[in-house]
Amino acid sequence: EAQVTQNPRYLITVTGKKLTVTCSQNMNHEYMSWYRQDPGLGLRQIYYSMNVEVTDKGDVPEGYKVSRKEKRNFPLILESPSPNQTSLYFCASSLYGTATQYFGPGTRLTVL
Amino acid sequence: SQQGEEDPQALSIQEGENATMNCSYKTSINNLQWYRQNSGRGLVHLILIRSNEREKHSGRLRVTLDTSKKSSSLLITASRAADTASYFCATDASGYALNFGKGTSLLVTP
Numbered sequence: 001e002a003q004v005t006q007n008p009r010y011l012i013t014v015t016g017k018k019l020t021v022t023c024s025q026n027m028n029h030e031y032m033s034w035y036r037q038d039p040g041l042g043l044r045q046i047y048y049s050m051n052v053e054v055t056d057k058g059d060v061p062e063g064y065k066v067s068r069k070e071k072r073n074f075p076l077i078l079e080s081p082s083p084n085q086t087s088l089y090f091c092a093s094s095l096y097g098t099a100t101q102y103f104g105p106g107t108r109l110t111v112l
Numbered sequence: 113s114q115q116g117e118e119d120p121q122a123l124s125i126q127e128g129e130n131a132t133m134n135c136s137y138k139t140s141i142n143n144l145q146w147y148r149q150n151s152g153r154g155l156v157h158l159i160l161i162r163s164n165e166r167e168k169h170s171g172r173l174r175v176t177l178d179t180s181k182k183s184s185s186l187l188i189t190a191s192r193a194a195d196t197a198s199y200f201c202a203t204d205a206s207g208y209a210l211n212f213g214k215g216t217s218l219l220v221t222p
Binding site for chain 2: 004033035040041042043044045048050058088090092097098100101102103104105106108
């Protein structure tokens with residue numbers, strides 16, 4: 001089954017404790033991206049990757065890192081999480097940047 | 113940066129009625145897409161309309177695009193309770209990333 005998977009689905013952590021949210025797709029898509037969704041603000045893009053080893057900032061990249069060492073994986077790293085990063089995070093993939101996006105199920109992160 | 117803006121923010125109708133939601137945007141686009149999100153879950157692609165198209169249909173969905181007014185509408189006919197969800201438009205203005213609006217929350221009551 002074609003899908004985007006994210007782990008963990010739920011995470012509660014404390015300020016400053018490094019964490020990684022994994023994202024994997026099995027559709028051989030070139031493009032992958034991370035979004036955060038907050039009430040009243042909609043979806044905002046954090047980072048995107050057009051291909052392996054190619055990443056670029058989205059609209060809200062501060063406090064986040066990404067890497068794309070393999071085509072299928074695109075982890076999101078929060079090196080020192082803060083409470084304002086409490087949000088619902090989505091990974092998405094597509095053939096190219098503006099093609100149909102396939103979204104993962106989301107990761108609900110709470111930073112205390 | 114967000115470009116699409118959905119209207120209304122929230123819509124409540126009864127089963128069997130039609131639901132119409134609109135999306136306005138600011139700059140020229142290559143295509144516009146509509147997505148659905150069931151509560152807290154990942155977005156699901158519904159339909160894509162290109163800038164040279166005026167109308168597209170998919171099942172009970174009808175999307176129109178008016179590039180002169182920089183607006184699009186999504187019509188869901190004969191709504192069902194299962195259509196309860198948030199609906200987002202996403203615009204391709206850059207060629208490399210989509211910009212999502214804040215969404216319309218649709219409630220369909222039996």
